[in-house]
Amino acid sequence: xxxxxxxxxxxxxxxxxxxxxxxxxxxxxxxxxxxxxxxxxxxxxxxxxxxxxxxxxxxxxxxxxxxxxxxxxxxxxxxxxxxxxxxxxxxxxxxxxxxxxxxxxxxxxxxxxxxxxxxxxxxxxxxx
Numbered sequence: 001x002x003x004x005x006x007x008x009x010x011x012x013x014x015x016x017x018x019x020x021x022x023x024x025x026x027x028x029x030x031x032x033x034x035x036x037x038x039x040x041x042x043x044x045x046x047x048x049x050x051x052x053x054x055x056x057x058x059x060x061x062x063x064x065x066x067x068x069x070x071x072x073x074x075x076x077x078x079x080x081x082x083x084x085x086x087x088x089x090x091x092x093x094x095x096x097x098x099x100x101x102x103x104x105x106x107x108x109x110x111x112x113x114x115x116x117x118x119x120x121x122x123x124x125x126x127x128x
Contacts, residue, residue, distance in 0.1 A: 013105070017098040024091045031078045039076040 080087040 013098075013102055017095075017102070020091075020098070021095055024095065027080065031080045035078075036076040039074075043074070
């Protein structure tokens with residue numbers, strides 16, 4: 001049973017936590033960097049299409065085309081900030097909990113190393 005527990009702990013620390021951090025990083029990059037850039041590119045493309053079509057049409061369809069252009073020309077709203085940012089709070093709790101348990105494991109590992117050292121530190125006054 002102890003071996004199974006150490007295998008699960010090792011899997012959690014070596015695979016699951018770094019994967020969760022990488023997934024969170026990819027989601028944030030997509031939501032805060034990638035999609036705003038893609039939205040801006042898409043909006044400029046739609047604007048140029050509408051403007052090129054406006055040159056060919058009469059004024060009766062002008063209002064419809066401007067409405068379409070305004071609908072396309074919207075700013076990106078990050079999806080992870082919806083709901084008061086609960087997504088970031090949840091991922092923060094998961095990642096910080098993993099960091100704390102990893103830190104405690106490293107601390108106990110270091111304490112175990114130093115407690116296994118049976119030699120006592122030298123006394124400087126004893127040698128004189």
